[in-house]
Amino acid sequence: DAGVTQSPTHLIKTRGQQVTLRCSPKSGHDTVSWYQQALGQGPQFIFQYYEEEERQRGNFPDRFSGHQFPNYSSELNVNALLLGDSALYLCASSGNGNYNSPLHFGNGTRLTVT
Amino acid sequence: GDSVTQMEGPVTLSEEAFLTINCTYTATGYPSLFWYVQYPGEGLQLLLKATKADDKGSNKGFEATYRKETTSFHLEKGSVQVSDSAVYFCALGGRGGSNYKLTFGKGTLLTVNP
Numbered sequence: 542d543a544g545v546t547q548s549p550t551h552l553i554k555t556r557g558q559q560v561t562l563r564c565s566p567k568s569g570h571d572t573v574s575w576y577q578q579a580l581g582q583g584p585q586f587i588f589q590y591y592e593e594e595e596r597q598r599g600n601f602p603d604r605f606s607g608h609q610f611p612n613y614s615s616e617l618n619v620n621a622l623l624l625g626d627s628a629l630y631l632c633a634s635s636g637n638g639n640y641n642s643p644l645h646f647g648n649g650t651r652l653t654v655t
Numbered sequence: 656g657d658s659v660t661q662m663e664g665p666v667t668l669s670e671e672a673f674l675t676i677n678c679t680y681t682a683t684g685y686p687s688l689f690w691y692v693q694y695p696g697e698g699l700q701l702l703l704k705a706t707k708a709d710d711k712g713s714n715k716g717f718e719a720t721y722r723k724e725t726t727s728f729h730l731e732k733g734s735v736q737v738s739d740s741a742v743y744f745c746a747l748g749g750r751g752g753s754n755y756k757l758t759f760g761k762g763t764l765l766t767v768n769p
Contacts, residue, residue, distance in 0.1 A: 545698065574755065583659070583744050583759030584699070597756050631699065641687075641706075641752035646698035 543568065545634050545647035553653045554622050562617040562650045566634030572596075573615040574644065575607060576631040584631055590615050619652075627654045657682045661745045661760035668735055668767050676730040676763050678719075678745035687748040688712075688721050688728040689757065694741045702730075702743070706752040735767045 546565045554560050566573050572591045576584035586599035590609035609615045613634075619626055629649040635642040662677040680688065690702040690712070703712030708723035717732045728745060745760040 572755075576757075581761065583746075583761050584757070586756050586758070589755055599756065633699075635754070640749065640755045642754075643701055644699075644754050644757075646700070648696075648698045 545570075545632055545645050547630075547632050547647040547650050549650060550648070551651045551653075553655060556622055556624060556654055558622050559618065559620045560622060560652060562619075562630050562632075562652070564615045564617070564632030564634075564647060566613050566615070566632075567636075567645045570634035570636045570645070571613050572635045572642070573609060573613065574633045574635070575615070575617050576633065577601075578629040578631055578649070580628070587617070622654045624654050627652060657686070657747050657758045659745050659747050659758055659760040661743075662763050664762070665764040665766060668765070670737055670767055670769050671734045672767075674730070674732040674735045674739075674765070676743055676745075676765070678728045678730065678760060680726050680728065680745075680747050682726075682747055685750045687750065687752045687754070688719070689746040689748060689754065690717070690719055690728070690730050691744040691746055691759075692741045693744065693762075699744065704752065706750075735765075737767050737769050740765055740767045 574589040575587040578584040588598040593609045631649045632647045633644040658681045687706045689704045691699045692702045703714040705712040705721035711720045742762045747758040748754040
């Protein structure tokens with residue numbers, strides 16, 4: 542049973558470009574959350590998707606947007622990349638839409654903006 | 656807003672030593688508290704949690720007690736092993752175990768030497 546899978550594992554982009562990161566949740570999970578982890582920091586909540594809708598959002602600008610597909614997979618899009626967007630982006634999935642269902646994290650996508 | 660402060664690392668111990676990693680929080684209401692662990696090359700994993708004051712979470716020999724009077728959730732283990740080497744994150748969630756929008760501390764790197 543595959544866990545949470547994220548692609549790509551590493552990515553290098555230039556300032557001003559746009560990037561799309563992908564996440565496939567653990568089998569049976571229907572809720573996907575995205576976190577940004579800057580170097581030496583803890584993960585910061587970006588947003589959560591459930592039933593293809595953004596259910597909750599953290600303190601991130603509109604340059605960060607997302608989508609959830611009918612198969613529960615999700616994408617994170619970042620426009621107009623800044624150097625400060627360089628970070629590890631983590632996807633976490635959980636099941637049943639419950640707020641206290643255990644989170645399962647992927648290994649992340651390492652984004653470097655030059 | 657909500658915040659978590661945890662002990663700065665890195666922490667280096669010898670095998671069988673006693674471990675304490677301090678964690679304090681600031682939050683309104685009745686938050687839930689979590690410890691996550693990130694082993695080298697792996698995603699974040701839930702280690703233990705406590706959903707109300709005076710609850711004790713435990714797993715794999717690790718323990719933490721939710722102390723509302725001191726707003727703390729310190730992680731302890733009586734005898735660490737080399738395999739415990741990892742980064743440990745304290746996190747704050749919503750009421751009743753809600754983890755849909757976690758606030759993480761910066762993480763503490765633990766290295767256990769044989």
